Amino acid sequence: MNAPLPRDPLIQQAIAHTRSLQRAKQIAVSRRSVLAGAGLGLGALALAACSTGPRPAPLAAVDSSASDKSVVWDNWPAYIDEDDDGNYPTVIGFEEQTGIKVTYNVAVDDNNSYYGKVKDQLALGQDIGADAVCLTEWMVSRLIRKGYVQELDAANIPNKKNVLPSLANPDFDPGRNRSLPWQGGFAGICWNKERLPKGLRSVDDLWKPELKGRVGVLSEMRDTIGVIMQSQGVDVSSDWTESQFMDAIDLFRKQVDDGQVRNIKGNAYLNDLQNEDTLAAICWSGDITLINAEAGDKWEFILPDSGGTLWNDTFVVPMGSTRKANAEALMNYYYEPEVAAEVAAWVNYITPVVGAREAMDSIDPELANNQLIFPDEKTLEQAHVFRTLTAEEEKTLGTEFQKVLLGI
Amino acid sequence: MAFAAFASSDAAVTKPPRRKSTIALVLLLPGILYMVLFFLTPLISLVITSFQAELPGGDIGDYIPGLQWQNYVDGASEYLPHILRAFGYALVATVFALIISYPIAYFIGVKARRWPLLQSMMLTLVIAPFFISFLLRTLAWKQILSDESPVVLALKAVAILPADGHLTGTPFAVIFGLTYNFIPFMTLPLYTTLERLDIRFLEAGSDLYASPATTFAKVTVPLSMPGIISGTLLTFIPAAGDYINASRDFLGSSKTAMLGNAIEANFLTLQNYPIAAALSIILMAVILVLVGVYVRRSGTEDLL
Structure with a gap:
């Protein structure tokens, strides 16, 4: 930028002129943009002020089903x-x-x-x-x-x-x-029958050393934590306490930190089962039936004795x-x-x-x-619906679960 | 235009050209409108959201306008590892992308000048990945790097990976994905500067008894600096904010979560908009500062 200018006076003047033009342009642009920014900022503030915070619940729209088939x-x-x-x-x-x-x-x-x-x-x-x-x-x-x-x-x-x-x-x-x-469906445990011929009986089997790094769980809090809570003897449909929930989170966090659980996924977990990154998992019932039909009868799903979620x-x-x-x-x-x-x-x-x-x-x-x-009474007894959370619980418990998912 | 005015007389130099051009304004209008609507407005709303306070006793996702500086403090302290990871991974990926891209760009832009067909074919190959969705390409790598894949089995066979080692879900996979996905953004700017590299400078270097390495360091690199700067910026900025490669659903795991993943979780799952907005602004601010320092240090302010 500060290299010596060429000696030719014509060129020197040309450069000086171009620079002065550039400076004028910069000033003009910045002044204009500042003004525009300020005006817009006020507008957006006004908009935001109207649009945040809780509103009264909306009213149902008028039904035009009769004319709109x-x-x-x-x-x-x-x-x-x-x-x-x-x-x-x-x-x-x-x-x-x-x-x-x-x-x-x-x-x-x-x-x-x-x-x-x-x-x-x-x-x-x-x-x-x-x-x-x-x-x-x-x-x-x-x-x-x-x-x-x-x-x-x-x-x-x-x-x-x-x-x-x-x-x-x-x-x-x-x-x-x-x-x-x-x-509806169950969340329970499943495993690759070819790689694990002995199979799994309980959720605790997922934490065995030989499965280190090959266990997957669902990113759906109520299913993963629900199945773990059941394995700790808590009925997830009952009025359990926050400390019981946190016990399950602690176990879950330990398994993630130790590298026992490597994959925490939504629907994408099926992919991991198929490429065998995951050999055993907490998973959804219908999916296993579906991939068994696609890729040979390779996986088995059970509701653990301690119970799954519904x-x-x-x-x-x-x-x-x-x-x-x-x-x-x-x-x-x-x-x-x-x-x-x-x-x-x-x-x-x-x-x-x-x-x-x-x-x-x-x-x-x-x-x-x-x-x-078509589960019978006996099967349904093993599956529990995760109880409805209060708004406060949705926030606090959800945050705890996400913390594990984000490695905090 | 300025030069033409200058050439005629001295008076023309001091007299500024027409300051107000309505045509220029009209032509600028779509751009200005676009920036205002799709950049400035969301940015302002993001800033406002980042200061919102929780509604006492409110439902999930209920916030009221406020001046919660605390959101920034909370976000920065809670997600410090994610901030560090975002910039650390992005930096490493940028360096790798530069090391990989420079020879490619040099070959296409300088060595292959004699064969225009080869040149355009190689350029097409560099751009080819864009023909497939970013997500699909990343998913494909997840498959290639999975535990039972030939890649991992081979690495285990030669004991580069321990027997219980993995690639997916490790920082390696995330940085690999970032590097791979942003390589074209590095190669193309490098190519455009190297393509204009005057070979005569290199000849002059060797005429003056400079070794090829010295010629490269003293002539080629300084001349390709604009390409290096824009390439590294085009790679580093999106890589720092990327949340796909590091996502648990792609190449990452909970141990590789970057700032983008923290923002996503706060925004979509936790409905914690203020923290998500504060984290986004922190990301933006850090990028702005880093880029500013970088451009200043490398003495290429003129490029911006």
């Missing part, structure tokens, strides 16, 4: 019957039966990221672009607590009577006025939906035992519909006896 449904991947061409036979059946056009979106990959995507619209009662969404119960309990979902009209869902009695009255929504289960993904209708009646018709349709059985035969998760098992006998009798799809 369509419904948008957001759901998880591999969570509905699918034929070889990528069509959803039961959805087509519903469209033919009711004349309501269904847009089925595989839009939910994770409860938290889905919530993060739509939370602002939810809070304002705006349309989130979906009329029916299936999210896991703990997230649904948050949505109900915050008043983000519409009350369902029981008259539009006569088949609601088919809901399994054990699921009819959850603590977050007694009588199922704002939610209806879609599919979760449900549940239909809700957001406040901003203008097609609630259509969504209700959709739910009603999926509560027909025959339809529920058809879905269950494909997704291999627990169906919440009474009578689906009998309907399954005619589709695939073997599946009708599969404990992971």
Whole structure:
């Protein structure tokens, strides 16, 4: 920059002129940008002041289902019957039966990221672009607590009577006025049968030295900590205390710090099972059935003797939906035992519909006896629903779990 | 334009050219609007969020406007390892990317000048990874570096890795992923400066009895400095904020979490927006300071 200037006076002047121009330009730009910045800052401040903080719960949108014969449904991947061409036979059946056009979106990959995507619209009662969404119960309990979902009209869902009695009255929504289960499943333990022929009996087997670095767990707090708490003799559906929760966190943290547990994943854990980074894991029941069908009968899933967790993904209708009646018709349709059985035969998760098992006998009798799809009393006794957390617990316990995940 | 004015008479030099050009303003308008809407507004809202306070007795994700400096203190102290990891990993990855990219760029830009076809083919190869999604490429590496992969088995066979060693979930895998993913950002700026390197300077160096190493150090490197600076910046800045490579779902584990992962967890899972915003601003500020010092030290302010 400070190299001596060429001696030619013409060039010297040229350089001086260019520099003065540059300086003038810099000043002009900075002054303008400062002014613009200040103005905008004030505007944004005003905006932010209106948009933060808790608002009154939104009101339900006016239902225009009668004139608008369509419904948008957001759901998880591999969570509905699918034929070889990528069509959803039961959805087509519903469209033919009711004349309501269904847009089925595989839009939910994770409860938290889905919530993060739509939370602002939810809070304002705006349309989130979906009329029916299936999210896991703990997230649904948050949505109900915050008043983000519409009350369902029981008259539009006569088949609601088919809901399994054990699921009819959850603590977050007694009588199922704002939610209806879609599919459920267990979290338990699984292992690679080829590499571990002796198998696992209990959660403690996961912490054996020979599995060091080859154990995977789920990044879903209620399943991983739930299974560990059960192994420590705590019933996760009971009114356990924070110190009991922290005991499980301590054990979990120790296993992560020691390198026993290396993989903590969401849906991506299946990938680790298949490339054998993970030989044994805390995992979800239906997934194991699915990858066994894909990659040979290589893995085994059990509910440990100490017990696993039972979760449900549940239909809700957001406040901003203008097609609630259509969504209700959709739910009603999926509560027909025959339809529920058809879905269950494909997704291999627990169906919440009474009578689906009998309907399954005619589709695939073997599946009708599969404990992971149609669990009997004995199996259900081994699985516990993680109790609903208070808002405060969601914050504090969630932070503790994330700390382990972030290595703090 | 300035030069033309200058050439005609001395008076023209002192008289500034038209200061207000409406056409220039109109042409700038889309850019200014874009920056205001998509950069300035989110930035301001981020700053405001970073000062929010928790609503007493509120639900998860409920915050009220406030002036909580504490958010910065809490974030910086709780996530100090993540901040250090972010910049440490990014620095190592940048150095590796430079070491790998320089010979590639030199070959394409200088040695391959005689064969334009080879030159363009090699350039295409450098850019080719962009044809595949960033996520898929990183997932592919996760597969290649997994425990039962030939890579790991071979490394174990020659005892480079201990018998119970792993690659995925280690700092090595994360830095490897960062280096791999940002190499094109290093190679391309290096290539554009080396491509214009005047070979006659190198010839002059050897005419003056400089060894090839001296010529490289005293002529080639200083002349390619603009490329080195922009390449390292283009690599270091995104690498420091990256959260994909270090994510547990990709090449990292809970022990390799970088600042980006901490921000993601606070924002998406914990709904702790103030801490997430404070961490983002800390990240931005540290990058700004580091880059400023770096550019000043390397004497290339003119580049910015």
